[in-house]
Amino acid sequence: MPxxxxxxxxxxxxxxxxxxxxxxxxxxxxxLDNNIDIEHACGKVGACxxxxxxxxxxxxxxxxxxENEEDxxxxxxxxxxxxxxxxxxxVNNNDEIVVEIPKYSINHARETI
Numbered sequence: 001m002p003x004x005x006x007x008x009x010x011x012x013x014x015x016x017x018x019x020x021x022x023x024x025x026x027x028x029x030x031x032l033d034n035n036i037d038i039e040h041a042c043g044k045v046g047a048c049x050x051x052x053x054x055x056x057x058x059x060x061x062x063x064x065x066x067e068n069e070e071d072x073x074x075x076x077x078x079x080x081x082x083x084x085x086x087x088x089x090x091v092n093n094n095d096e097i098v099v100e101i102p103k104y105s106i107n108h109a110r111e112t113i
Contacts, residue, residue, distance in 0.1 A: 002023060003097075006018070012101055024093070026086060040087055051085055055098070057096070069088045
């Protein structure tokens with residue numbers, strides 16, 4: 001089973017955690033299945049950046065990034081060379097990855113005036 005280590009984040013994982021995921025699942029689904037309620041405003045279709053993560057280890061083990069994901073990431077807060085949309089990044093059997101959830105995300109659906 002894939003293992004995903006999530007670095008500490010003040011809202012989602014204050015102390016960090018390591019979870020196991022079903023093989024061939026997205027990082028987003030693995031997080032949600034393990035009660036880490038990462039935002040996913042577009043319904044996990046790659047049309048926003050609220051599920052943006054930075055892959056600190058194991059980036060090359062994930063599926064290749066599509067053009068739409070690359071375009072969406074250009075609008076993400078805190079974009080880094082190893083950024084991915086967690087709803088598009090698929091982990092496979094025996095992969096071990098480390099992700100960081102950025103401190104902020106751009107969620108126009110949740111913003112208030």
